[in-house]
Amino acid sequence: xxxxxxxxxxxxxxxxxxxxxxxxxxxxxxxxxxxxxxxxxxxxxxxxxxxxxxxxxxxxxxxxxxxxxxxxxxxxxxxxxxxxxxxxxxxxxxxxxxxxxxxxxxxxxxxxxxxxxxxxxxxxxxxxxxxxxxxxxxxx
Amino acid sequence: xxxxxxxxxxxxxxxxxxxxxxxxxxxxxxxxxxxxxxxxxxxxxxxxxxxxxxxxxxxxxxxxxxxxxxxxxxxxxxxxxxxxxxxxxxxxxxxxxxxxxxxxxxxxxxxxxxxxxxxxxxxxxxxxxxxxxxxxxxxxxxxxxxxxxxxxxxxxxxxxxxxxxxxxxxxxxxxxxxxxxxxxxxxxxxxxxxxxxxxxxxxxxxxxxxxxxxxxxxxxxxxxxxxxxxxxxxxxxxxxxxxxxxxxxxxxxxxxxxxxxxxxxxxxxxxxxxxxxxxxxxxxxxxxxxxxxxxxxxxxxxxxxxxxxxxxxxxxxxxxxxxxxxxxxxxxxxxxxxxxxxxxxxxxxxxxxxxxxxxxxxxxxxxxxxxxxxxxx
Ligand SMILES: [Zn+2]
Numbered sequence: 001x002x003x004x005x006x007x008x009x010x011x012x013x014x015x016x017x018x019x020x021x022x023x024x025x026x027x028x029x030x031x032x033x034x035x036x037x038x039x040x041x042x043x044x045x046x047x048x049x050x051x052x053x054x055x056x057x058x059x060x061x062x063x064x065x066x067x068x069x070x071x072x073x074x075x076x077x078x079x080x081x082x083x084x085x086x087x088x089x090x091x092x093x094x095x096x097x098x099x100x101x102x103x104x105x106x107x108x109x110x111x112x113x114x115x116x117x118x119x120x121x122x123x124x125x126x127x128x129x130x131x132x133x134x135x136x137x138x139x140x
Numbered sequence: 141x142x143x144x145x146x147x148x149x150x151x152x153x154x155x156x157x158x159x160x161x162x163x164x165x166x167x168x169x170x171x172x173x174x175x176x177x178x179x180x181x182x183x184x185x186x187x188x189x190x191x192x193x194x195x196x197x198x199x200x201x202x203x204x205x206x207x208x209x210x211x212x213x214x215x216x217x218x219x220x221x222x223x224x225x226x227x228x229x230x231x232x233x234x235x236x237x238x239x240x241x242x243x244x245x246x247x248x249x250x251x252x253x254x255x256x257x258x259x260x261x262x263x264x265x266x267x268x269x270x271x272x273x274x275x276x277x278x279x280x281x282x283x284x285x286x287x288x289x290x291x292x293x294x295x296x297x298x299x300x301x302x303x304x305x306x307x308x309x310x311x312x313x314x315x316x317x318x319x320x321x322x323x324x325x326x327x328x329x330x331x332x333x334x335x336x337x338x339x340x341x342x343x344x345x346x347x348x349x350x351x352x353x354x355x356x357x358x359x360x361x362x363x364x365x366x367x368x369x370x371x372x373x374x375x376x377x378x379x380x381x382x383x384x385x386x387x388x389x390x391x392x393x394x395x396x397x398x399x400x401x402x403x404x405x406x407x408x409x410x411x412x413x414x415x416x417x418x419x420x421x422x423x424x425x426x427x428x429x430x431x432x433x434x435x436x437x438x439x440x441x442x443x444x445x446x447x448x449x450x451x452x453x454x455x456x457x458x459x460x461x462x463x464x465x466x467x468x469x470x471x472x473x474x475x476x477x478x479x480x481x482x483x484x485x486x487x488x489x490x491x492x493x494x495x496x497x498x499x500x501x502x503x504x505x506x507x508x509x510x511x512x513x514x515x516x517x
Binding site for chain 2: 007
């Protein structure tokens with residue numbers, strides 16, 4: 001199934017399928033707990049804060065900041081050649097997710113840089129990657 | 141009647157990249173050397189705990205590691221098991237042996253770490269679920285996030301990570317069995333190939349084939365054995381399982397929780413530690429632990445390691461045998477072995493004078509698991 005030309009792809013299950021379906025429609029969504037209002041990622045069977053199983057999807061702005069990042073100078077998978085940036089993105093609404101920073105040179109990525117989601121289609125999936133919110137560094 | 145557990149024997153194979161020996165042979169050699177070191181008969185071993193390295197894994201098909209290992213050593217123990225705590229596993233199995241012995245479940249427990257590149261299984265990949273989609277592979281990428289965060293928060297410099305790598309090699313130069321004994325200087329560190337920035341090749345632990353073993357028994361049984369018993373002064377674990385969802389996951393290790401508990405059981409603080417055996421899969425993990433165990437204030441580990449403070453002859457020697465960065469990848473069990481040798485005064489050229497308290501740590505997976513042992517004479 002995974003050969004050298006196919007990048008690793010999401011493996012949706014019953015819990016994560018709605019997240020990937022929303023991405024395909026260009027919406028980034030997180031899980032919102034109906035008991036304690038905690039917003040969380042990744043999707044799961046219960047709220048990791050209060051264990052309530054009552055939750056609803058909530059679409060978020062797709063804006064956030066780079067909490068930290070790793071600049072890959074080694075190619076681990078032939079379909080994902082170096083250099084590339086893996087970042088831990090902290091969304092403005094709170095939840096964090098691992099993604100890539102694209103749309104700028106890898107050397108330009110900084111911690112705390114403001115970013116916005118950019119949906120990219122890869123082999124039938126739509127991945128939420130992130131790009132700098134402004135290239136000039138102005139606040140927005 | 142309360143029973144106290146002590147460490148009475150240690151042993152290991154050579155560590156290196158050579159692949160001509162099977163992991164089974166390595167395990168057997170380590171087991172024999174620990175039993176011989178203690179001076180007990182193999183027939184006395186009634187407990188078997190194992191930390192199989194990531195390459196061989198805890199399961200071979202449906203066969204757990206302890207089952208294969210126990211059959212190979214002809215054991216029908218009263219207590220057995222294998223840990224799956226990544227790099228915290230070796231320290232955790234020694235702790236588990238202590239708990240089992242003190243609870244009366246067994247009397248003489250063999251703890252073994254072993255791994256070999258000849259036993260690599262396809263599962264040996266760090267792509268975790270959907271994060272692999274973004275190319276988030278390898279333990280190095282995870283630790284690069286922590287290193288970058290530390291640099292951002294505290295101004296930590298590459299040269300300060302370099303101090304950790306340089307100290308490890310300087311220690312290993314005094315360790316006859318170490319895998320990388322050639323000392324390095326800062327220029328060589330700085331020109332080392334980037335792997336996942338900000339981490340370079342010399343920030344990363346070695347890949348090794350080898351096995352190490354520790355024998356734990358009762359204080360009473362150890363009394364007439366030939367080696368001085370090493371005391372268990374404290375032990376604790378703490379874990380951070382939520383990874384990126386945990387607020388401080390890439391800034392602080394669970395060591396900040398279990399370190400004070402383990403030292404507190406001994407009535408000790410970080411200043412009482414003569415030698416620190418800190419799990420060092422990457423240089424940044426040493427910096428984080430220096431802060432989390434309270435050897436320095438949070439954010440100050442970079443300046444703390446400058447001037448050779450953790451190097452041979454420094455104020456706080458860290459990993460005097462060279463650790464995972466230079467001695468060999470011993471899964472954390474070699475750290476326990478070295479602590480025992482230092483406390484028994486058997487470390488030769490690298491002996492820390494009058495070492496009487498050793499702190500040993502294990503750190504594993506995606507910075508998720510942590511275990512601490514405080515050992516004494
Ligand atoms: Zn909740």
